[in-house]
Amino acid sequence: MKLSISKEHLNESIGHVSKAITSRTPIPILSGIKFDTTEEGVRLTASDADITIQSFIPVEKDGHTIIRVEQEGSVVLPAKFFGEIIKKLPSNEIEIEIRPPFQATIRSGGSEVQLVGLDPEEYPQLPVIEERKIVSVPGDLLKTMIRQTSYAVSTSEATPILTGVLWSLDEQGLKFISCDRHRLAQRETPLDASTEQYFRGVVISGKTLNELSKVIPDDHSLTDIVVSDNQVLFRMDNLLFYSRLLEGTYPDTSKLIPNQFQTEIVVSGKLLTEAIDRAYLLSREEKTNIVKLVMNEDQTLEISSSSSEIGKVTEMIPVESMTGQLLKISFNSKYMLDALRVIDSEAIRLGFTGAMSPIIIEPLGETKVLQLILPYRTTN
Structure with missing residues (x-):
């Protein structure tokens, strides 16, 4: 694998996917970022098994060349060191070359850094989501709804289901509810959807939603929400954010109001x-x-x-x-x-x-x- 890439765009993508990295992963390879290069561009993937974030950098954007690919390939690079090194490199153009087995050489200006990579074949596959229930919500509205509810989730792992926000979609619209037994937060918004798109009992971790909120655009551009039995996918421009749903039944809070x-x-x-x-x-x-x-x-x-x-x-x-x-x-x-x-x-x-x-x-x-x-x- 060999390519040159814009430091600005690479930094931005690393910043997005790094939100899925945890220092306490039981699977060593998940401490790295998977780096896939094709003739279309570069795809970065990071995961902690509960959430997975994938960011795509196209070869061209708005008529400007971002990436020049000389040789396609894949590698997993240590997230902590890779991210820090890219930030500190002196030039706006970065050259990355991978030699067998997975030895990475990163060049920028007068700097050259070598990193030991890992086999991308050992990296877990992306979750498979059946795309039957898809709804689209403006990014700024979605961020606001998360901000107005995620703060009230429980921090106690004694009741894991209460550490999440309950989502439902029906003829009334999209509704979020969070409750930690001492307080409750609820936000509703009208949303046009067919009965086939309706869902209930979807509970997403408050911590996950706070990380999601950091990568959702602040503008009115749409975020697609794809709900399956045990996963939810948030699809934005050149960014995929997968999250595992919390298991269990959320208590009925309607009688509290x-x-x-x-x-x-x-x-x-x-x-x-x-x-x-x-x-x-x-x-x-x-x-x-x-x-x-x-x-x-x-x-x-x-x-x-x-x-x-x-x-x-x-x-x-x-x-x-x-x-x-x-x-x-x-x-x-x-x-x-x-x-x-x-x-x-x-x-x-x-x-x-x-x-x-x-x-x-x-x-x-x-x-x-x-x-x-x-x-x-x-x-x-």
């Missing part, structure tokens, strides 16, 4: 977030994260936290509207801040069904985002 509220408040999201953020500073020092919210008759909210060693923070903020019974309620300020920061809305609606019932946080408007956190019981 109240249909009616005893008290409803509409308040500025910015004012509420900033006030709770300041109160969080003291609650964090106390290692409880508990912040108290008191509704006043003069259409204001009192938000406070205290530390026995430092002092007390009290915030008074106006509300745009308040209906129902006045309540005093305590909650985890970290959970509340996480929920508020992913709601992209100037006005926030809070719904309460009692001092010890779930708190619902939603944006005003048509965007279907729902956040739920459980309150705390305090002695006073």
